[in-house]
Amino acid sequence: MSAPQPSSVLVIGGGPAGYTFVDQLRLRGYRGELTLIDPRGLPMDRPPLSKEFLRGAMGREELRFREAEWFEERSITVIAGAVEEISGVRLSEDAAGWEVFLENGPRLLSEVVVLATGTVPTRPELPGLDELAPLTFYTIDDAEALAPFLRPGATVGVIGAGLVGAEAASVAAERGAEVLLVSPRSPAAVRSFGEEAAAHLHAKHEPRGVRLITGTVRSATPAEVAPGEPVGRAATLTLENGESVGVDVLVIATGSVPCDGLGVDAGAQAAGAEAGGGLLVDAAGRTSLPNLWAIGDVARGVDATGAPLPQHAHWEAAMHSAEDAAAALLGQFPEERGARWFWSDRHGEHVEVVGTQAPVAGGAVVRREDARGLRGVFTLGAGGELLGAVTFDDARLARAARRLIDRAKPVDAAALADPEVSAKDLVRPPRRD
Amino acid sequence: MAQIVDVAGVGEIPEGEAVVVDGDANETGRDIAVFHAETGEFFALDDECTHETASLADGWIEGDRVECPLHAAEFCLRTGKVLCLPATESARTHKVEVVDGRVLLHPGESVEGADRP
Numbered sequence: 001m002s003a004p005q006p007s008s009v010l011v012i013g014g015g016p017a018g019y020t021f022v023d024q025l026r027l028r029g030y031r032g033e034l035t036l037i038d039p040r041g042l043p044m045d046r047p048p049l050s051k052e053f054l055r056g057a058m059g060r061e062e063l064r065f066r067e068a069e070w071f072e073e074r075s076i077t078v079i080a081g082a083v084e085e086i087s088g089v090r091l092s093e094d095a096a097g098w099e100v101f102l103e104n105g106p107r108l109l110s111e112v113v114v115l116a117t118g119t120v121p122t123r124p125e126l127p128g129l130d131e132l133a134p135l136t137f138y139t140i141d142d143a144e145a146l147a148p149f150l151r152p153g154a155t156v157g158v159i160g161a162g163l164v165g166a167e168a169a170s171v172a173a174e175r176g177a178e179v180l181l182v183s184p185r186s187p188a189a190v191r192s193f194g195e196e197a198a199a200h201l202h203a204k205h206e207p208r209g210v211r212l213i214t215g216t217v218r219s220a221t222p223a224e225v226a227p228g229e230p231v232g233r234a235a236t237l238t239l240e241n242g243e244s245v246g247v248d249v250l251v252i253a254t255g256s257v258p259c260d261g262l263g264v265d266a267g268a269q270a271a272g273a274e275a276g277g278g279l280l281v282d283a284a285g286r287t288s289l290p291n292l293w294a295i296g297d298v299a300r301g302v303d304a305t306g307a308p309l310p311q312h313a314h315w316e317a318a319m320h321s322a323e324d325a326a327a328a329l330l331g332q333f334p335e336e337r338g339a340r341w342f343w344s345d346r347h348g349e350h351v352e353v354v355g356t357q358a359p360v361a362g363g364a365v366v367r368r369e370d371a372r373g374l375r376g377v378f379t380l381g382a383g384g385e386l387l388g389a390v391t392f393d394d395a396r397l398a399r400a401a402r403r404l405i406d407r408a409k410p411v412d413a414a415a416l417a418d419p420e421v422s423a424k425d426l427v428r429p430p431r432r433d
Numbered sequence: 434m435a436q437i438v439d440v441a442g443v444g445e446i447p448e449g450e451a452v453v454v455d456g457d458a459n460e461t462g463r464d465i466a467v468f469h470a471e472t473g474e475f476f477a478l479d480d481e482c483t484h485e486t487a488s489l490a491d492g493w494i495e496g497d498r499v500e501c502p503l504h505a506a507e508f509c510l511r512t513g514k515v516l517c518l519p520a521t522e523s524a525r526t527h528k529v530e531v532v533d534g535r536v537l538l539h540p541g542e543s544v545e546g547a548d549r550p
Contacts, residue, residue, distance in 0.1 A: 045519060052485065065521060319518055395502030399493040424449050
C-alpha cells in the first residue's frame with residue numbers, strides 16, 4: 001500500500017511543473033489540503049510566449065492550463081501572490097512542516113512545500129542596460145509589451161540567438177520589423193541542437209531578413225526623450241566594431257537561471273551560481289531538507305557522486321519531474337522515462353529535438369534530405385545506436401527517432417538517411433517477405 | 434444527423450495511417466480524421482487537436498492512441514480522451530463501421546463511452 005499521505009501540500013509556482021504536480025497529486029488519490037501559489041494566479045503555459053502568443057495567434061486566456069472552476073472542483077486552492085520566505089517549523093509533536101510568508105499577505109502553514117519556481121532570465125553585463133527597459137520572455141507582460149514593436153518600420157534588437165532569442169527574432173521578422181540579432185557565437189545553440197543542425201538553423205536568419213551580428217554589444221544608450229517623459233524602450237547600441245545602431249526596443253535573451261532563492265535561503269543544498277544554480281534533488285525531487293521538494297527548472301538532479309547533472313530546462317522535462325514527484329510523495333512508483341524531447345518554432349519551421357546531440361568518439365552524424373530540404377540530423381553512437389535527432393517539419397520522424405533511441409539498439413543508418421523510408425517503417429520490425 | 438460518409442475501402446488506409454474527411458463533405462463543419470489503428474480497428478476523431486491548430490491525422494498512431502504532430506498531446510482513439518498535456522480537452526469521437534469492406538463514417542454521432550459525448 002502507499003505511504004501515509006501528508007496532511008497538506010503547498011506548491012509555489014504555476015508553470016507546467018506546478019500545474020502538472022497538483023493535477024497528478026489529485027489523480028493519484030491525494031485527499032489532503034492542496035494549495036498552489038503564483039504571482040499571476042491561475043497556472044499558465046509558457047512556450048507560446050515567444051511563439052503563438054507573440055504572433056497574436058493565441059490569446060491570454062488560452063495560455064491558462066485550466067479555468068478557476070477546474071481547481072475548485074478538485075479542492076485545489078489557487079492563491080495569486082508572491083512568496084517572500086519559507087521556513088521550517090514544527091506543526092505538531094511529530095510533524096515537521098513549513099511556514100510560508102506571502103508578500104503583504106497572510107502566513108500559511110503546510111506539511112509539505114513543493115518549489116516549482118522555474119527560472120528567471122539573466123541580464124548581461126552591459127553598460128547602459130539598467131537605465132533602459134529591456135524586455136525578456138519571462139512573463140506574459142513582456143510578450144505583450146513587445147507585440148506593438150512587431151511591425152514594419154520598427155527595429156527590434158535581440159541579444160542572444162539561443163532558443164528564445166531566435167524565436168523572438170523569427171516572429172519579429174515575420175511581422176515585418178527590422179531585426180538585429182546579436183550572438184557571441186556562430187552558430188548559436190550548439191548545445192541544444194548539435195553542430196550540424198545548429199548551423200542549418202542559424203543560417204535561416206539572414207535569408208529571412210534578420211541582420212545577424214556575431215559578437216557582443218559594448219553599450220546601450222537610452223534614446224533621448226522629451227523633458228518630463230519617462231525613458232522609453234528605444235536605445236542606441238554600440239557594437240564591438242564601433243558601429244552604432246538604433247533600436248526601438250531591446251530584447252534580452254541571454255539565457256536563464258533557476259529561481260532557487262526560497263530554497264537556498266531556507267538552507268537547502270543548491271548547485272551554486274557558478275555551476276548554473278538550482279536546488280539539488282534526488283530522482284524523485286526531494287531536496288536536502290525534510291518535506292521540501294523541488295520540481296521543474298528550479299530542480300537540479302545529481303549523478304552518482306552527488307555532482308549536479310546538466311540542466312535540461314524544457315517543458316516536457318518539467319512535467320515529467322512533477323509527475324515523478326507526485327508519485328513519490330504518495331509512495332507510488334514513477335514511470336520509466338525515455339529520450340528527452342523539446343520543440344522550437346522559427347522562420348515557419350517546426351523543429352523537434354530528441355535525445356542528445358553531443359558527438360561521441362566512433363559515432364556518426366547522418367542527414368536526411370528530400371526535395372524540400374533538410375528533414376533530420378541524427379547522432380549515432382559508436383555501436384551504431386541512435387543517441388539523438390533533430391527534425392525539421394517532420395513530426396513522425398521525431399517520434400520514430402524517440403522510439404529508436406529508447407530501444408538502444410544499432411539502427412539502419414542508410415534507412416535513416418533515405419527520405420523514401422517512412423518514419424513508421426523506421427521503427428517497424430523488418431518484414432520477412 | 435449528417436449523412437453517412439463512405440470514406441474508403443478497408444485496404445486503402447494502411448494500418449497506422451489516417452485520412453481526413455473534409456468538414457463540408459461530412460456536414461459537421463469540422464474536419465474529421467479517420468484512423469486505421471494498428472489493432473486493425475477504425476476510429477474517427479475531430480481532426481484538429483484540442484490544444485492548437487494541428488491535424489491529428491498527421492500524428493503518430495500507435496496502439497489505440499494518436500500523438501499530436503505539433504506538441505505531442507495524446508488522445509485515445511476509442512474514446513477521444515486526452516491522455517497528456519499540453520491538451521486538456523478530450524477530442525470529439527465519431528462512429529465508424531466497416532460494412533462489406535468499406536469504411537463508413539457517421540459524422541457527429543459519438544461512440545459509446547466517448548469521453549466528450
